[in-house]
Amino acid sequence: MNVRDTIVAISTPPGRGGLGIVRISGSQARAVAEHILRFRRPPRWQPWSATLAELPDTEGHTVDQVVVSFFQAPRSYTGEDVVEISCHGSPVILRYCVEQACRCGARLAQPGEFTLRAFLNGRIDLPRAEAVRDLIEATTLYQARIAAQQAEGAVSRRLAPVKQQLLDLIALLEAGIDFAEDDVPVPSGAEIAARLRPIEEELRQLARSFDYGRLVHDGLVLAIVGRPNVGKSSLFNRLLEQDRAIVTEIPGTTRDLVSEPASLEGIPVKLLDTAGVREGSDPVEKLGIQRTLQAMADADLSLVVLDLSQPIEQADLALIERARRQGRHLVVGNKSDLPRRAEPPQLDAIVSALTGEGIPELRRRIVEAAGPSGAFELQPGFITNLRHAQLIQQALAHLEKAGEGLHTLPHELLLLDLYDALKAIDTLTGATTAEDILHRIFSTFCIGK
Template identity: 55%
Template sequence: MQPHPQVAEQESIAHETIVAISTPPGRGGIGIVRLSGPHALEIANALLTLRSPLAHALARFAEIHDPESNSKLDEAIATWFAKPKSYTGEDLIEIAAHGSPVILELLVRLALQHGARLARPGEFTERAFLSGRIDLTQAEAVRDLIESQTLYQARTAAEQMDGALSRRIRPVKQTLVELIAVLEAGIDFAEDDVDLMPDAEIVTRIDTISVDLEKLARSFEHGRIVHSGLTMAIVGRPNVGKSSLFNRLVERERAIVTATPGTTRDLVTERVSLGGIPLELVDTAGLRESTDEAESIGIQKSREALADADLVLVVIEAGVPLREDEAQIIQSLAGRKALIVRNKIDLDLEDNAVGESTMAVVGTSARTGQGIDDLRAALLSMVRAPTGESESGILTNLRQHQAVTEALSGLVAAEEAVARKTPHEMLLLDLYSTLRQLDSLTGETTADDILNRIFSTFCIGK
C-alpha cells in the first residue's frame, strides 16, 4: 500500500516523536510505554540502561534508574521495531515495565524532557494509516477489536484488520477503473477513429458494479448488529412469564418473579451474548390498563421500549385464548424483527391461535427450561447474516455505509446519463464521483476532518 496522499501535509507532525502509555490506567503486572518517530531510538537510549544495544524486533533487558539519585527503580524489556517494519511505519519502541503508574508516568515525563510529545488519541494508528501500512477500513477495525465485547466481534474485527473489506472492494474498483479508462480513451483518441463503447455495453458494466455494491450495502444491516449489538424487548400481559423468561435467558435470577400480576413496574435490563452478538434484554412491565400510578408509568416505559427495540419477544400464555390487546401488539409488529413465545407449555395446554401473523412461534417453559434452547436458536437465526451473505468483508459503521450508498447514487446518475445520450465527458463525472466514494471508503482520498473524527475516538496509546 502506498502512503496516504495527505502524508505530505503531515510532515511537520511526522518529524515529531510521540509517547504514550499503551496499557489501561491502574496497576498491573506489566505496563507498556510506546515511542514512535524519528528520535524514538535515541530517546529510549536516554531513558534506559541497556545491557546490550537495541536491535530490530529483538527484546532487550533494561533497567530504569531514578534521574536524581541514579538508583535502580525497575527492570524492563525494550523492543525496537525499525522503520518501515513497524506498526506505525516509523521507528517504534515499546518499553514493558512493571505496571506501576508511578514508573510509567516517570518514563513518559522523561521522554517529554528529551523532546517527545504526548500522543493524541489514536495517533499511533493514524501514523500507520498515513504511512500506508494500513488503509482506513483496517484502522477502524483496530478500534473495533479494542472495543469488542465478544469473541465473535473480535473475529470479525480481526478479519477486517486483515483487509477483508478492502479485498472485497478491490475488484469492484478495478472494474470501474477499466470502464473509466475505456471511455477516456474513446474521448482522447476520437480523431483516430477509435470505436466508442456502445451504450448497452456501458450499462451492462455499470449494472455489474452496482450488483456488487448493493450486496455490500446490504451487509451493513448485519455489520451494524455485529458492531453495536441489539436491544430486545420482552413484552406481554402481566403474569405470562416475561420475567421468568428474562431470567432464563440471562441465566440468573435478575428480575423479581412472583405470582402477583404487575410485579415488574420498571424496565430491567441485562446484557448477554447471543452467538457472539451483544444483546441487551429489556424486561418490561405487563401491558394492561392500570389505575396504579407507579404501574402506569412502568407500562408507558414498556411501550417506549417496545417502540425502540431492534427485536421484540411477544410472550403469551399457552392454552389461553389470544386477547384483543395481544393481537393488536402482534399486528403492530408486522415487518419488524419479532417472535411469539408461547410460555408455560409444561402445563400441556393446546396451542394458541395467533391469527394471520407470519411471525415464528416458539413454545417454552420458563419454569422448567423446556424450549429455551429452541428460543435461542430462533433468535440467533434472526440476527445472523442472511443465508448466502458473507460474514466477512462487511460494512460495520455508518461512514462506510454512506460511502457505498453515495457510490451507488453515482452509478444511478451515470446510467441515467447513458439513457439521455449524454456525452461521455459528462458521464465520466458521475463515474469519477463513484470512484471518489470508493476511495474514501478505504481512505485513499479522505478529508482531514473525517480522519480527525475517526482517530479521536481511539484510546490514547493506540
C-alpha cells in the first residue's frame, strides 16, 4: 500500500438510495475529478464549497448530474486534498464513477485507508481512529454516543495528563542521573512514590472502566429459562417490545431457541427464548431442553423465570441452583398480576409480562447484573476497546514493578520500567505502533472509510 497514491472509493452503504458519495483523496484528487466530470465553467476549487457538474459516459452523454465538494489539505478528513462526488444512489452510476477515477490515475482504496491517512497525517490519534469504526458499527444510540465522544478524543484527553505526569517523573530521574555532578537534587524514594501514586490510580480507574465499557461495546447474551408455562416467551416479547415468540397456554409450545437482538438501557442484547425445562419423554422436547441448558452455560446472564401464581416446585429450585453455579443470573417472579402463591428463596425482580408492570426496573437490573456501571457511564473516556485495556494493564504492571524496586534498585533500572510504561501508553495512542498492528486495526474498517 502506497500512502502517496490518490485513492477512491464509494463512501455510502451498498445498495440503492437517494444519494451515493464517491470520495477521492490525495494530491491528484482535483485532477482526477476534472478528468471524469464535466463542469459548466473551469472549476475554481474553493475549499469547503460545492458546485454542480455532470458525469458523462465514454461517448460524452450525461449519465448523472452531481454535486462536487472540495476539502483542501490539511483541513480535510484525511489531511490531504479530498473531493467528494454526490451522485444519485444508483450502484451502476457509483461503480462507473469509481471505474473512471481509477482509469484517470486513482487507486481503489483499501479498507480503512481514508482513516489510516487521517492518522498518518496527524489529523487523529489511534483511539479516535478506532472510535470512528465503532461509531459506524454502533447498533444503539448509546453506543453511538460513546463512540462519538471517543472519536472526539475523550480517551486521549484522559490519557494526556497521565502521560505528562509520567514524562515529568522520567525527566526528573534523568536529570538526577545526568547532572548529579552539578548538584541537581536526586529525588527520594518517597517523592518518586508520591508521583507514581496518581498515575497508577488514574490508570487503574481506566482499567476498571473496561468491565462496563466491554458491555457497551460487545453487548451481552441473555438467556430466559424456566419451567414450561411460567411466561418465558411473554417476557421475551415484552423485553423485545414486539410479538416475536409464539405464546399459548399449552406447556412446551417453545421447542427450540428463539433469538433476537434488542437494546436494554442502550446496551445491545441478544435475547434467547428457550424451551421449558422439565422431565420430558418427547425426543424433540428433550433436544430443546438440552439446548436450553447449553444456552444457560453460554449466556452472559440467565433470567430464571418463576410463576408467582403457583407454588414453587423442585424443578424451579434446581434451575436456580444451576444458574447460581454457572455465574451471573437473576431470578424473576412473573405473573404479578395474579394472586401470589409462591415464596421462592431468591427473588431479584417481580414483573407481569402481561401488563408490563416491573419491566423498566427489570431492564435496569439486567444491565447492573451484567456489568458494573455506576460512575463509569457518567465519565467521558471510559475504555471500550480490548487493545486499550490490555495496554493499560501493561503500563500498570511496569509502574507497579518500578514501585516495588523504589528502595532497592538504582534509578537507572527504575527508568527502564518507567520507559516501558510510557511505551505501552504511546502504543495505545499510536505514537509508537508497529506497522503490522496498524494494518490489523484499519483492515477491519469498511472500504469507503
